[in-house]
Amino acid sequence: MQNFKFIDGTVTSPLGFTAQGVCASIKPSNKTKRDLALIYCEKPCAAAAVYTKNLVKSATIQVTKKHLENGIAQAVIVNSGNANTCNADGVEIAEKMCKTASDALSVNPDDVIVASTGVIGQPLPIQPVIKGVEMMKGTLSKEGGTNAAEAIMTTDTVKKEIAMEMTLGGKKVTVGGIAKGSGMIHINMGTMLSFVTTDAAISSQMLEEALREAVEDSYNMVSVDGDTSTNDTLAIMASGLAGNEPVTEKNDDYRVFVEGLTEAFKSLAKKLASDGEGATKLLVCNVSGAKTKKDAVCVSKSIICSSLLKAAMFGADANWGRVLCAIGYSGADVDISKVRVSFKSCKGEILVCENGAGVEFSEEKAKEILLEKEINILVSLGDGDGCAEAYGCDLTYDYVKINGDYRT
Amino acid sequence: MQNFKFIDGTVTSPLGFTAQGVCASIKPSNKTKRDLALIYCEKPCAAAAVYTKNLVKSATIQVTKKHLENGIAQAVIVNSGNANTCNADGVEIAEKMCKTASDALSVNPDDVIVASTGVIGQPLPIQPVIKGVEMMKGTLSKEGGTNAAEAIMTTDTVKKEIAMEMTLGGKKVTVGGIAKGSGMIHINMGTMLSFVTTDAAISSQMLEEALREAVEDSYNMVSVDGDTSTNDTLAIMASGLAGNEPVTEKNDDYRVFVEGLTEAFKSLAKKLASDGEGATKLLVCNVSGAKTKKDAVCVSKSIICSSLLKAAMFGADANWGRVLCAIGYSGADVDISKVRVSFKSCKGEILVCENGAGVEFSEEKAKEILLEKEINILVSLGDGDGCAEAYGCDLTYDYVKINGDYRT
Numbered sequence: 001m002q003n004f005k006f007i008d009g010t011v012t013s014p015l016g017f018t019a020q021g022v023c024a025s026i027k028p029s030n031k032t033k034r035d036l037a038l039i040y041c042e043k044p045c046a047a048a049a050v051y052t053k054n055l056v057k058s059a060t061i062q063v064t065k066k067h068l069e070n071g072i073a074q075a076v077i078v079n080s081g082n083a084n085t086c087n088a089d090g091v092e093i094a095e096k097m098c099k100t101a102s103d104a105l106s107v108n109p110d111d112v113i114v115a116s117t118g119v120i121g122q123p124l125p126i127q128p129v130i131k132g133v134e135m136m137k138g139t140l141s142k143e144g145g146t147n148a149a150e151a152i153m154t155t156d157t158v159k160k161e162i163a164m165e166m167t168l169g170g171k172k173v174t175v176g177g178i179a180k181g182s183g184m185i186h187i188n189m190g191t192m193l194s195f196v197t198t199d200a201a202i203s204s205q206m207l208e209e210a211l212r213e214a215v216e217d218s219y220n221m222v223s224v225d226g227d228t229s230t231n232d233t234l235a236i237m238a239s240g241l242a243g244n245e246p247v248t249e250k251n252d253d254y255r256v257f258v259e260g261l262t263e264a265f266k267s268l269a270k271k272l273a274s275d276g277e278g279a280t281k282l283l284v285c286n287v288s289g290a291k292t293k294k295d296a297v298c299v300s301k302s303i304i305c306s307s308l309l310k311a312a313m314f315g316a317d318a319n320w321g322r323v324l325c326a327i328g329y330s331g332a333d334v335d336i337s338k339v340r341v342s343f344k345s346c347k348g349e350i351l352v353c354e355n356g357a358g359v360e361f362s363e364e365k366a367k368e369i370l371l372e373k374e375i376n377i378l379v380s381l382g383d384g385d386g387c388a389e390a391y392g393c394d395l396t397y398d399y400v401k402i403n404g405d406y407r408t
Numbered sequence: 409m410q411n412f413k414f415i416d417g418t419v420t421s422p423l424g425f426t427a428q429g430v431c432a433s434i435k436p437s438n439k440t441k442r443d444l445a446l447i448y449c450e451k452p453c454a455a456a457a458v459y460t461k462n463l464v465k466s467a468t469i470q471v472t473k474k475h476l477e478n479g480i481a482q483a484v485i486v487n488s489g490n491a492n493t494c495n496a497d498g499v500e501i502a503e504k505m506c507k508t509a510s511d512a513l514s515v516n517p518d519d520v521i522v523a524s525t526g527v528i529g530q531p532l533p534i535q536p537v538i539k540g541v542e543m544m545k546g547t548l549s550k551e552g553g554t555n556a557a558e559a560i561m562t563t564d565t566v567k568k569e570i571a572m573e574m575t576l577g578g579k580k581v582t583v584g585g586i587a588k589g590s591g592m593i594h595i596n597m598g599t600m601l602s603f604v605t606t607d608a609a610i611s612s613q614m615l616e617e618a619l620r621e622a623v624e625d626s627y628n629m630v631s632v633d634g635d636t637s638t639n640d641t642l643a644i645m646a647s648g649l650a651g652n653e654p655v656t657e658k659n660d661d662y663r664v665f666v667e668g669l670t671e672a673f674k675s676l677a678k679k680l681a682s683d684g685e686g687a688t689k690l691l692v693c694n695v696s697g698a699k700t701k702k703d704a705v706c707v708s709k710s711i712i713c714s715s716l717l718k719a720a721m722f723g724a725d726a727n728w729g730r731v732l733c734a735i736g737y738s739g740a741d742v743d744i745s746k747v748r749v750s751f752k753s754c755k756g757e758i759l760v761c762e763n764g765a766g767v768e769f770s771e772e773k774a775k776e777i778l779l780e781k782e783i784n785i786l787v788s789l790g791d792g793d794g795c796a797e798a799y800g801c802d803l804t805y806d807y808v809k810i811n812g813d814y815r816t
Contacts, residue, residue: 054736055744056732056735057736086764087765120732225716227716227730227737230736306635307633308811311812314812315812317812319528321491321494321638325636325638328463336463353494357494357529358529358530396808397809399715400722400803400805400807400808402719403719403723403803404720
């Protein structure tokens with residue numbers, strides 16, 4: 001039985017949260033797209049975050065880490081259009097962003113989470129931020145959550161929002177979230193930005209552990225282009241307003257919470273993958289029968305990251321040899337002679353490789369299956385119980401177009 | 409002083425070698441392109457080879473490994489259009505190819521090196537091979553080397569040949585070689601196929617060691633798309649006809665030979681990179697000032713493999729933030745605050761990043777530099793003496809086009 005259900009909603013669905021997003025012209029040339037957002041809770045929250053493992057980090061990460069040392073936050077300020085990375089005055093600007101938000105929202109500046117996304121290495125001007133926050137003052141609302149989701153988009157073509165209900169200790173608990181992805185997405189905390197809220201009562205420590213557990217099988221299994229971003233930040237805030245018995249240890253409620261959170265993140269991760277830069281389809285690679293879970297993770301990531309396979313999927317070409325090739329160089333302990341591969345979509349499933357060798361199949365049927373928008377690549381290794389699922393997208397002309405001249 | 413010089417020539421330039429290539433219609437639809445080649449030496453040669461590290465391997469690799477156990481070979485048979493990989497009868501067919509060559513050339517079947525390149529997982533018919541070898545019988549010549557270079561091409565747009573002279577113990581020694589690359593090229597023995605010949609007198613053991621040394625800084629530093637092929641084979645044969653004092657230990661002559669071989673391989677590796685699938689330009693990433701050579705290798709490969717940077721180079725966009733990003737996730741031990749990056753081509757050099765942060769530069773000048781066909785990405789880490797050079801290419805619409813529907 002599922003302990004959770006998805007509902008319509010966004011980052012403001014849990015009790016206590018409001019948000020807003022406006023066009024602050026962070027990039028002077030941007031006159032219409034929302035590019036600055038605030039998320040606010042009426043009371044201080046337990047809070048935690050995970051960040052990119054890239055050595056090159058946005059100044060915002062340094063500041064957010066410091067602000068979350070006490071496990072408490074009450075607001076988020078985030079901009080798109082500029083990553084605030086590799087800038088000499090980056091930390092100073094990030095602190096100023098927090099101060100601007102704290103003044104407008106009457107919260108402690110140390111309780112503000114700050115994040116940025118966009119071009120690396122261009123100074124981030126504070127003036128548009130000040131102006132944008134001024135515009136938002138007094139306008140934060142439940143409905144504003146969707147504007148915040150829009151404001152964090154860069155080359156994303158659709159906004160990514162989610163909401164979910166679960167029951168903890170007899171009380172209804174809500175989780176809400178937004179995310180932005182698109183390019184520079186890889187499997188080490190594989191998103192650029194995601195902000196998640198909940199009204200669950202949970203200690204900062206348990207919240208952080210739940211976050212780390214939930215990330216493993218969701219955001220850490222996404223790749224768009226193999227490039228780990230410098231700005232990845234996934235932050236969560238828990239208001240406690242649901243009134244459940246506070247989760248302070250790894251009990252049954254904790255398990256239910258982690259399970260729900262994992263599914264919420266998986267859903268957002270799939271949205272990121274299917275809206276990867278230039279992508280025309282979502283690829284889900286399910287690996288089973290591996291010797292260990294680690295081998296399964298290794299194989300599924302290797303397949304989802306193969307440029308050749310991604311290009312073949314764009315062309316709806318059942319080129320299973322490229323799946324085998326990617327298994328072969330994954331580094332996993334695999335007996336190739338036991339490998340079985342099939343492709344699946346809403347149009348059916350087709351077996352293309354068994355015992356490590358090709359089988360006869362209808363190219364016509366395969367084409368029909370692969371022309372769909374969501375493709376499952378099913379790999380069975382016949383060697384144990386390890387399984388994993390990774391998320392990616394096809395490689396298209398538009399990926400090249402978007403990234404061939406992103407800055408100008 | 410350089411101990412070698414490049415000359416016009418090919419795999420047949422060294423004394424004793426002849427070759428030929430014909431259209432054998434390995435793919436029934438191919439009626440014009442040469443797709444089968446023979447390389448032959450008038451006497452048995454010391455021989456060695458290195459192969460892909462992919463767990464999935466062409467059947468030809470198994471057969472060639474067995475045939476080279478005694479360190480001796482006299483001929484090569486190689487086809488394009490079919491990889492002979494993941495086929496139930498692969499080994500049997502590869503042995504039949506050797507037998508066909510050995511009959512036509514009157515050599516021992518165990519002294520034949522066999523290789524294939526093309527689509528994975530489609531049975532390779534022996535009949536066209538028999539017919540093709542029949543066509544070549546009696547026609548092998550010095551001039552035929554160029555036909556052999558053509559016959560191993562798949563999606564390559566130009567053939568890759570090289571020849572070089574050096575002096576070993578007062579005698580002129582010649583090295584010749586051909587290679588094919590294009591897609592599915594990555595840094596573990598990063599080519600699909602390369603056959604190198606020499607008339608140097610050298611023992612099988614020293615030849616193998618020289619091969620392994622020379623590969624490190626050349627073929628192992630190339631990436632087109634991050635996909636390690638299943639068929640990579642680099643084989644070398646030494647006829648000994650130059651009459652030099654045989655190299656049987658790591659003396660001065662051995663050093664000269666390794667140095668020359670490394671440069672010959674680097675030259676072929678650059679040809680592979682600049683003719684990578686869909687590529688419009690060659691990228692050479694020079695890293696200096698790393699703590700260790702290993703760190704330098706790590707950083708240079710990471711940069712050359714970044715899809716985002718490759719797309720930016722296609723668009724002639726001086727997006728140095730992507731260089732820093734790739735340094736950051738390379739896994740190397742780097743102090744980002746010391747990093748210096750510039751772009752260089754025949755149009756000049758432009759500094760874009762110093763002390764890990766952007767510097768003002770002329771976008772116009774940067775564009776002019778980056779519109780050239782060969783771009784150097786110069787990275788200085790300011791932290792030691794380690795240096796490395798890696799080779800790659802840009803990511804273009806045509807890469808996607810070529811790989812979106814390769815099989816049909």
